[in-house]
Amino acid sequence: KQEVTQIPAALSVPEGENLVLNCSFTDSAIYNLQWFRQDPGKGLTSLLLIQSSQREQTSGRLNASLDKSSGRSTLYIAASQPGDSATYLCAVRGNTPLVFGKGTRLSVIA
Amino acid sequence: DTAVSQTPKYLVTQMGNDKSIKCEQNLGHDTMYWYKQDSKKFLKIMFSYNNKELIINETVPNRFSPKSPDKAHLNLHINSLELGDSAVYFCASSQDGLGLIDTQYFGPGTRLTVL
Numbered sequence: 088k089q090e091v092t093q094i095p096a097a098l099s100v101p102e103g104e105n106l107v108l109n110c111s112f113t114d115s116a117i118y119n120l121q122w123f124r125q126d127p128g129k130g131l132t133s134l135l136l137i138q139s140s141q142r143e144q145t146s147g148r149l150n151a152s153l154d155k156s157s158g159r160s161t162l163y164i165a166a167s168q169p170g171d172s173a174t175y176l177c178a179v180r181g182n183t184p185l186v187f188g189k190g191t192r193l194s195v196i197a
Numbered sequence: 198d199t200a201v202s203q204t205p206k207y208l209v210t211q212m213g214n215d216k217s218i219k220c221e222q223n224l225g226h227d228t229m230y231w232y233k234q235d236s237k238k239f240l241k242i243m244f245s246y247n248n249k250e251l252i253i254n255e256t257v258p259n260r261f262s263p264k265s266p267d268k269a270h271l272n273l274h275i276n277s278l279e280l281g282d283s284a285v286y287f288c289a290s291s292q293d294g295l296g297l298i299d300t301q302y303f304g305p306g307t308r309l310t311v312l
Binding site: 121123128129130131132133136174176184185187189190 | 201230237238239240241242245253255287289299300301302303304305306
């Protein structure tokens with residue numbers, strides 16, 4: 088059974104810092120891994136999708152990497168801004184439907 | 198021009214009642230999903246429909262009955278509501294049938310509170 092773990096559960100950083108969010112999964116037989124952002128009281132917004140054959144994806148200040156063999160992914164956020172404050176969810180699609188981690192709650196302090 | 202919309206946004210009801218949540222997507226996607234996010238913020242899939250056909254049912258109690266009149270709509274009907282049904286329910290859609298290639302687009306969620 089696929090399990091997805093995200094560390095840390097919460098993170099607070101000053102504006103301008105670069106930061107890394109971690110995601111690990113137990114079953115490396117995956118089709119893709121996605122990072123989502125969830126703002127309070129809102130739905131999820133897809134940030135990046137990495138196919139199992141890819142090593143990383145980039146969008147603006149965001150860079151997500153995937154190491155399928157070790158069951159790990161990282162989301163790197165450069166030059167963080169207060170608007171980046173949200174919960175970031177990692178989700179894995181394998182032989183089971185999309186399985187989510189519990190998220191990392193990020194606060195960027197101005 | 199909302200991509201995935203849900204109604205209502207908030208739903209407060211008594212235990213034992215029957216209620217429905219509606220979902221519509223205007224993205225032309227073939228597949229739609231229902232997720233439940235519990236009080237601990239854990240998000241878990243409930244159902245998936247592809248072109249109006251059920252393809253995933255994650256051992257959800259049969260009090261929950263999804264209905265897809267067409268591929269742009271996936272409604273969720275819940276009978277005999279229980280306290281444990283209180284959660285935020287998210288609808289989502291994707292282009293490909295199994296979510297193997299494309300990302301999923303989520304609605305804003307419906308917060309259900311059962312008293």
